[in-house]
Amino acid sequence: MVAKVKFNLPRILGYAVLGLFLVSGIVANMTSTLAQEKAAEPVKQEPAAEVKPAQESGEKKAEEAKPAETKSSEAKPADAAPEKKGEESKAAEKKDNAEKKETPPPPKNQVQVITLSGTYVDLMGATAFDPTSLLTGAGPGKRKSFYKLCDYLDELGRSEKVTHVVFDLSDSSIDFNLAQLDELTRRLHQLKKSGKKMSAWLENASSTHLAIAASCDFVALADFGGIDMPSMSMQSIFYRDAMDLVGVKASVVRAGNFKGAVEPYVNSVMSEHLRDHYLEMLKSMNEAQVSIVAKGRGLTTEKVRELQAKRVILPSEAMKAGLVDKLAPYGSMKETMNGWIKEPAGWIETTAKPKKEMSVFELMGKLMSGPDETSSRTKDNTIAVMHLSGAIEDGKKASPGSIVSGPTVKAIEEIIKDDKIKAVVVRINSPGGSATASEAIRRALVQLKNKKPTIISMGDMAASGGYWVSCIGVPVYAERGTLTGSIGVFSMKLSFGSLIKRIGLHFENISLDESANAFSPDRTWTEEDEKALQGTIDEVYTKFLALVSDSRGIKVEKLEDLAGGRVWSGTQAKRVGLVDEIGGLDDCLAVVAKKAGLEKYNVIHRPNVSGGLDLSSILGEADDEEVRLMGISSDALKLLRQRGVSSSVLDCLLRDAMQNVSGRPTIWAIGPAEIHVK
Numbered sequence: 001m002v003a004k005v006k007f008n009l010p011r012i013l014g015y016a017v018l019g020l021f022l023v024s025g026i027v028a029n030m031t032s033t034l035a036q037e038k039a040a041e042p043v044k045q046e047p048a049a050e051v052k053p054a055q056e057s058g059e060k061k062a063e064e065a066k067p068a069e070t071k072s073s074e075a076k077p078a079d080a081a082p083e084k085k086g087e088e089s090k091a092a093e094k095k096d097n098a099e100k101k102e103t104p105p106p107p108k109n110q111v112q113v114i115t116l117s118g119t120y121v122d123l124m125g126a127t128a129f130d131p132t133s134l135l136t137g138a139g140p141g142k143r144k145s146f147y148k149l150c151d152y153l154d155e156l157g158r159s160e161k162v163t164h165v166v167f168d169l170s171d172s173s174i175d176f177n178l179a180q181l182d183e184l185t186r187r188l189h190q191l192k193k194s195g196k197k198m199s200a201w202l203e204n205a206s207s208t209h210l211a212i213a214a215s216c217d218f219v220a221l222a223d224f225g226g227i228d229m230p231s232m233s234m235q236s237i238f239y240r241d242a243m244d245l246v247g248v249k250a251s252v253v254r255a256g257n258f259k260g261a262v263e264p265y266v267n268s269v270m271s272e273h274l275r276d277h278y279l280e281m282l283k284s285m286n287e288a289q290v291s292i293v294a295k296g297r298g299l300t301t302e303k304v305r306e307l308q309a310k311r312v313i314l315p316s317e318a319m320k321a322g323l324v325d326k327l328a329p330y331g332s333m334k335e336t337m338n339g340w341i342k343e344p345a346g347w348i349e350t351t352a353k354p355k356k357e358m359s360v361f362e363l364m365g366k367l368m369s370g371p372d373e374t375s376s377r378t379k380d381n382t383i384a385v386m387h388l389s390g391a392i393e394d395g396k397k398a399s400p401g402s403i404v405s406g407p408t409v410k411a412i413e414e415i416i417k418d419d420k421i422k423a424v425v426v427r428i429n430s431p432g433g434s435a436t437a438s439e440a441i442r443r444a445l446v447q448l449k450n451k452k453p454t455i456i457s458m459g460d461m462a463a464s465g466g467y468w469v470s471c472i473g474v475p476v477y478a479e480r481g482t483l484t485g486s487i488g489v490f491s492m493k494l495s496f497g498s499l500i501k502r503i504g505l506h507f508e509n510i511s512l513d514e515s516a517n518a519f520s521p522d523r524t525w526t527e528e529d530e531k532a533l534q535g536t537i538d539e540v541y542t543k544f545l546a547l548v549s550d551s552r553g554i555k556v557e558k559l560e561d562l563a564g565g566r567v568w569s570g571t572q573a574k575r576v577g578l579v580d581e582i583g584g585l586d587d588c589l590a591v592v593a594k595k596a597g598l599e600k601y602n603v604i605h606r607p608n609v610s611g612g613l614d615l616s617s618i619l620g621e622a623d624d625e626e627v628r629l630m631g632i633s634s635d636a637l638k639l640l641r642q643r644g645v646s647s648s649v650l651d652c653l654l655r656d657a658m659q660n661v662s663g664r665p666t667i668w669a670i671g672p673a674e675i676h677v678k
Contacts, residue, residue, distance in 0.1 A: 064151040108220040110339065111164040112156060117211070121144040123427055123605060133214040146180050147385075147585070147605065151519060153187045157194035162344065165196050166337050168201040169213060170222075176458040178285060178481025178677070179570075182210055183584030187293055188215035200338060201333040202227070202324065202637035210323065211289060214296025220336045221324040225315040231294075231305070233560040234278055234677050238264045239650070247498025251525035253533045254490035255541035260430075260567060260669050261464070261649060262490050277566060281483075282570040285677065288480035297322055377422040381601045383589060385457075386415060386427045391652040391670070392433030392441065392465045398607075402652075403430060405437035412444040412606040416451050421604075423453040423596040425588045431649055432465025432670040435489055435540055442469045442547075444575055449474050453595035456580065457588040459480045463567060463671030464489075467578075468544060470553035477588050478570035485578055486671035487548060488565030489541050491533060493665055494657045497522040519665075533665065540667050551578060567671060 124145045142574060150471045156162060170410040176184060192198055192215070200213035210229055213219045221227070243249065243265065250265040260274055270278075271639070290304045299322055308315060318324045336477040338345060378384075388403050396406035415421055426445060432438065448454055449472050458478040463486035470476050478484055500507065500522050518529045525533070545563060547557045554577055562568075562576050573579045593601055628650040649670055656666050 016059070022068075031396070037438065046251060056080040070674055073139075107344045109163045109341055109343055111166055111341070111345050111347045113166045113168055113347070114152075114156075114674065115168040115171070115633065116149075116174050117144075118173055119175040120149060121145050122146055122180075122427060123389050132671060137497055146184075147261045150187050150586070151603075153191055157191045157196065157374055160346065162183060163197045164337075166190065166333070167198070167200045167212065167216065168333065169209045170333075171206065172204050172206070174206075174208055174212075176208055178288065179479035181208065181292070181457045182288065182479040182481060183586060185211065185296075186213050186584065187339050192217070193583065197341075199337055203330070206227075207289060207293075211292045213324075214293045216296075218326070218337075218340050219297075219324045220326045220333070221315055222330045222331055223315050223327040227314060227318050228311060228314060229322060230310055230510060231308040231313045232282055232289065232677060234282055236264065236270060237650075238259075238268060238270070238475045240265060240268045247496065247500075247522055249495045249497070251493045251495065251530070251610045252381055252490055253492075253525075253530050253537050255488050255537050255564070260486070260565065261668070263605070265492065265653075269339060272468075281567060281569050282313050282571065282677070284571045288569075288571060293323075297414065299323075325409055353550050378418055378604060379602045380420055382421050383423045383425065383428050383596070383598070383601050383603050384415050384418075384421045385585065385589075385605045386412065386430070386602060387427045387605060387607070388441070388466070389427075389429045389459075389651065390467060392430060392469075393652065394434050394437045394666075403433070403437075403441070404442045405434070407607070408441050409444040412441070412448055415606060416448055418598055421452065422449060422598055422601070423592040425455055425457050425592055426470075427457045427459060427585060428462040428466050428470060429459040430461050430466035430469075431461055432468065432486065433668065435465065435468070435544075435667040436667040438465035438468040438669055442472060445469060445472045448560070453592050455588045455592045455595075457583075458484055458570070458668050464565075465669040466671065468547065468669050471547040473551050475581065475591065476579045477583040478573055479584055480569065480571045481677075482570035482579075483567055483671070483677075484570060484573050485562070485568040486565055487544060487559075487563035489537055489544060489669050490667040491667050492653065493519065493525060494654075495521060495524045497524070512616055537667065540669075548578075602615070 030280065079488065121143055124143070188198065197218075198216040199218040199220070200216040201220055201222075202209055202213055203222040205213070205221070205225065206226045207229045210227060252262050252266055254262055260278075263270060264273060286308075287301070290301050290308070294301045295301070295302045303321070309321070313321070313322075313323065315327050319327055328339070335349065388408070390402040392403045393399070394403070395404040398407040400402055415424060443456070454472070454474050456472075456474060456476040458466075458470070458476065459482065461483040462470060462478070463483055467484055467487060507520065507572065517523065517524060545556050547558055548554065548563070549559055552559075554562075562578065568576065568578060570579065570582060573584055593599075652670070653668075
């Protein structure tokens, strides 16, 4: 039998054309791409030449200064006059002493500059690189590893060489989410406790810039700059009117009245009771950011709120209010900081490695390669940070930006089997997703915690299914700005009846029972359909409440008031008992290390995510077409995403609606990720 191989000619041609575009873009930008290859991690910096011990430098210069003498002495016979050798030795010693006097000792104060820029993410993956940037000449996107920055700050605190740290915050694109900001400020306080004097340089600052600067001893602002520090606000996209325009309607069965993930598809505007609940949550989150600035700058929270209400702060007003210590001309960061230090200081310079020439094919291979295995190899006494980042979905194939049940369970099982991993921190950044996938992952985590010390760390969001997987009976930590809770479930079906009629199609449904047509794409659910499905939803919701009750030790009767889809900030969740402590990954590592009896340990991050180039992201996937069915163009959605608005929940629901042909609806435990807090 001869095997037949089928070739997809259009796809092959498409990849060939793409290859030509990539080659042209890469050749034009090879130098910049290589220079930014390590943009995801802090630059390893070394002291300038003056830090080198003076004696070693003097000896080296003395040796280099007398090559002729060395040659002549080697050429002389072994029985040369000892008097002559003595004279030469004295001459060399005099030269050596002269060189020592000429080489000044290094300044006592050594200044390390840390330049922050771009968006920081918990787990660098395939979505951390925009491949189309190679075609436009923009170079790789500015996304960096948050925890590599944290590790670098910890390492800097242990350095005896550095006495002062200057944070260059002049880049307006600096972006940390609220959970990261809390953890970063704790790391900065630890850096200060290590004895380092810290200062910050601002030009055009946001609330994020100011929160970082408030942790420093000295803050300087460019006199032509300014501060924009609004109080927190929230945006939410509602799709109901767009769906009506194109003829799409959502049928919903849900548990709980506060299911914010459903309202955008069934309402044109937000309900009043949900708006009031979000407003209280927003106040709690804003108080967290206000407290960082107030405590760091020695101001009252009332004063910071007054400044927030004004929002745009002029340099002179910032100085008068105590937000900054000094105004200085643009471009004078080094001079300004030297004036603050007062004593002579040596600025540690960045030592760049020489650029390595690479062929186009080598560069393409590097971009398309998988993760660097050496960066995640386990060693003795290792703590693993298991990241659950993205929407939770059923499936067996990993998908960048999503938590797919099959590969995730497998990754957890591999951690269980690895004897070198002594403890685990489960880091959750998820709005939730499929209830069945959430339960599969939760059960795997139960097996994990039965084998090894485990703790939960909630990041920016751990809502609904993201909260579901945390219910394994171990301590749960959240940051003050974490969005969590959203304990509720629902099922939704999209019907395209009006759209089908507009394009001239008509469906004839012939069946023995009306219920047989419940999942036909041309009609919505009837009251009988919803009544039948409500029993399934109620059963899953009851299981959800039981899991939370058992894990948190809260009676179901009390829990019902906290659930129903309500979303809470980390501060609120701590108050009502949905989490145990306020803290971040640093706190969790310390706690779980103590439980495992570890004094020294390595930290690895799992799963290993491919950092290579995904060609399908350039050729396009179905998501853009799905969004157009909702009446929103891909360009409009791209603009919203650039403004920080997430569409992960919309993408997840639409992808399920397009792919689910079995008729059985997916039961969702998913939070309102479309809300954007800023």
